[in-house]
């Protein structure tokens with residue numbers, strides 16, 4: 001905790017100029033996106049396993065609070081992606097380091113150029129939705145769902161702290177978690193490579209879910225589901241996901257394959273990024289070990305859950321349950 005407070009105060013005090021801030025925003029944007037991704041993989045799995053919960057999750061995504069969060073999320077992803085490309089490029093070509101300041105300016109310009117039209121298009125979906133809909137999720141519903149997620153985080157981190165403490169007692173180990181140098185170097189390279197690979201996947205996913213159709217069209221009755229030739233006849237979110245996952249091109253469920261790559265790359269990249277942050281701030285061996293373990297557990301659990309949902313898909317029982325879910329008497 002002392003390390004964290006020290007880092008925050010020193011970051012604000014240190015006059016590292018634009019490079020310092022580019023790094024701070026990169027870190028905050030990466031962590032923000034990861035936080036969303038954790039919730040997102042859990043709630044997307046509900047489309048397959050708990051259709052009634054998925055309906056509630058999408059209802060909450062369509063609330064004003066999440067809509068503000070959606071704009072922030074898109075801004076985080078776009079800035080982090082462009083800045084990450086800059087980092088990867090200069091690590092690959094150190095001879096260009098003299099052009100860092102100009103490259104940072106290009107990152108900001110590219111971010112603004114992408115965000116302005118995207119925000120305008122997203123706003124169009126938002127206005128249409130709120131004009132036609134009065135039954136919007138209340139703050140109480142959101143607080144209730146989010147407090148369950150928060151409880152989950154507390155339990156996992158708490159359990160990891162206890163286990164790490166016991167491990168320290170038994171082994172008398174007084175070291176923070178350290179990976180072998182070779183593995184650390186491979187992960188450093190993986191962060192760059194995976195970043196470049198995630199970029200088209202995540203930009204494509206965001207274009208589909210925010211610009212072309214948008215979060216609000218997930219429950220758009222009689223709309224052709226984006227990227228497929230199926231119509232969402234029931235207007236239920238579960239049918240939207242089912243239609244996308246069942247859409248075949250030459251016998252291949254293309255959106256499941258797409259989501260599978262996005263799932264694996266974004267989770268490994270994001271959790272390894274989280275590990276860098278943990279190792280920078282949490283120096284106490286028990287806390288460091290616990291947070292590393294909790295991150296590893298989170299990564300494995302989410303890959304298993306996300307893959308299980310992709311393999312299971314949305315079956316007839318899920319459609320039936322989703323069709324029985326009503327909100328606000330509709």
Ligand code: HEM
Nearest residue numbers: 037044045209215241244255259262263266306307309310
């Ligand atoms: C509010 C913003 C977003 C919305 C509304 C959204 C919506 C969806 C939907 C409806 C699905 C179901 C499958 C499909 O239709 O392809 C899905 C799956 C997925 N999304 Fe997003 N998405 C958002 C942002 C993101 C971001 C920023 C990422 C990555 C950082 C991401 C990563 C994924 C992954 C990995 C899956 C597959 C999950 C699984 O295997 O269970 N999504 N998303």
Ligand code: HEM
Nearest residue numbers: 027030031033034081084085087195196199270273274276
């Ligand atoms: C869209 C394309 C992306 C690119 C090009 C990219 C690039 C990068 C690069 C190069 C780094 C390493 C920075 C360093 O070691 O100094 C990094 C760190 C990180 N990334 Fe990404 N990334 C992308 C997407 C994502 C996504 C979707 C997430 C969340 C799931 C994420 C979360 C993180 C985190 C938490 C860090 C650690 C930040 C730090 O150490 O300060 N990134 N990213």
